[in-house]
Amino acid sequence: MQYVAVDSPYGIVGQSPQIRQIRRQIEKLEGSLTPVLLLGESGTGKEVVARALHTSCGRGTLVPIDCGSLVGPLMESELFGHTRGSFTGATEGKKGLIELANGGTAFFDEIGDLPLELQVKLLRLLQEREYRAVGSLLRQKVDIRVIAATHRDLAREVDRGAFRQDLYYRLNVITIRMPALREHKDDIPLLVERFLAKSGGRYTMTPEAMDLIMKHDWPGNVRELHNAVDRLVAMAQTPLLLPDDLPSTVLRQGAEYPIHQAAAAIAGTRNSQQAGPKLILPLHEVEKRAIIDALEQTRGDRTVAAMMLGIGRTTLYRKLKEYQLPAVD
Ligand SMILES: Nc1ncnc2c1ncn2[C@@H]1O[C@H](COP(=O)(O)OP(=O)(O)OP(=O)(O)O)[C@@H](O)[C@H]1O
Ligand SMILES: [Mg+2]
CATH class of the missing domain: 3.40.50.300 (P-loop containing nucleotide triphosphate hydrolases)
Structure with missing residues (x-):
């Protein structure tokens, strides 16, 4: 297995x-x-x-x-x-x-x-x-x-x-x-997490990349997703996986497909299956993602990012290390 x-x-x-x-x-x-x-x-x-x-x-x-x-x-x-x-x-x-x-x-x-x-x-x-x-x-x-x-x-x-x-x-x-994977998109984050863990666990998807992944239809199903994640890891310059390295098919679909429409589609599949359980992310993952978001929005300014997150600069440093996030300045 x-x-x-x-x-x-x-x-x-x-x-x-x-x-x-x-x-x-x-x-x-x-x-x-x-x-x-x-x-x-x-x-x-x-x-x-x-x-x-x-x-x-x-x-x-x-x-x-x-x-x-x-x-x-x-x-x-x-x-x-x-x-x-x-x-x-x-x-x-x-x-x-x-x-x-x-x-x-x-x-x-x-x-x-x-x-x-x-x-x-x-x-x-x-x-x-x-x-x-x-x-x-x-x-x-x-x-x-x-x-x-x-x-x-x-x-x-x-x-x-x-x-x-x-x-x-x-x-x-x-x-x-x-x-088909498009019929259970709720499982995508878990699958991505599993594939990232397989590749050594040092990598984190940026929310932008995850967004595009959720919008794609994945005609090649889990195998196509697995390949896309492997490719992101192979191309990665830092532990943060950027959308730029996603296959062009995934990028194109994201561009043609406004966010609200994708969200509605996902919500639609959920509702049609008599409301499956809402996806819960592990707390550490939520925290890690919040830190990535804050750093992205402040273009790596850790002082401002720490303020946005409501934590001290030292705590932010510690967490960056803990999550093996790159120290962008
Ligand atoms: N639910 C799942 N959990 C973990 N990995 C999965 C899951 N579904 C598929 N995969 C992975 O996706 C890839 C394709 O799966 P698999 O080879 O079983 O598909 P298949 O239906 O036999 O495809 P094909 O018809 O092309 O032979 C494999 O790498 C497999 O490990
Ligand atoms: Mg097979």
């Missing part, structure tokens, strides 16, 4: 109603071997959830199977293995991904891209719990937990004949829908 912390069970960061609901679903499935289908746009955290489901199941290893890469004459052997001499060039037998996942979890990533030919074989595997390696006459028993994910609308793929309906029903026992 990538992020293990007390405040983000299962490594899933977020306190929005949508993310809490997903954590509850994972909790309910603890120890279960029921197949799970994960739906959601790219970058929404489907793999994070797949890993959480696997960990909470508590058995074997997780074998990710990238269905999009299963193409060409060797695809069946990739999945099911082959025996020695089963085709030209097969000088040795080889285990397939299914065998590697035995006793654990097979994670079929981008299941919507699985070629029809393999869909039939996967269906048989799920129905009969056994399979045959390429070139083998023997059927092997297998015991795997199946988790599948796709960014596609799988029901539509079934309608247009690109995905087998019987396989769809087999996989779609429990569905977890990952929300």
Whole structure:
């Protein structure tokens, strides 16, 4: 798991109603071997959830199977293995991904891209719990937990004949829908905080940069946000992260999107979900942000900034040090 912390069970960061609901679903499935289908746009955290489901199941290893890469004459052997001499060039037998996942979890990533030919074989595997390696006459028993994910609308793929309906029903026992990041913008500050902590914890977002981040739609979801934060850190000259280094797409959207409109949009999403809990920042973060604001407004004049903050100059110095803020003069 990538992020293990007390405040983000299962490594899933977020306190929005949508993310809490997903954590509850994972909790309910603890120890279960029921197949799970994960739906959601790219970058929404489907793999994070797949890993959480696997960990909470508590058995074997997780074998990710990238269905999009299963193409060409060797695809069946990739999945099911082959025996020695089963085709030209097969000088040795080889285990397939299914065998590697035995006793654990097979994670079929981008299941919507699985070629029809393999869909039939996967269906048989799920129905009969056994399979045959390429070139083998023997059927092997297998015991795997199946988790599948796709960014596609799988029901539509079934309608247009690109995905087998019987396989769809087999996989779609429990569905977890990952929300797009624009649908749970409340979680952005927490996610940003987590990504900054990952990069060593020396950096702080300026309110201007945070403003633009909140206004952006994040079509690439959490992955795009993570990349943007990493980029800010890589470009940073000081521990204060400035909006200038945000990707141009984020800057442009901010320019076209007046502040009140963005605020209304965020408030709108909140209201439509029956008022999720209001975002609370840790006190030290509030204090740190107030200090940054004061220093920015006074262009680094610490005497005036201290007055604005209602604290003495010495206290301000101490806090600057404590928060590792740059001493601007
Ligand atoms: N709720 C979350 N908490 C912490 N990190 C997250 C969360 N959601 C996504 N991430 C991070 O965002 C990135 C993308 O997540 P992930 O790979 O799980 O998405 P995905 O839905 O599988 O995307 P794709 O469809 O593109 O494969 C990863 O770096 C992941 O760690
Ligand atoms: Mg993925």
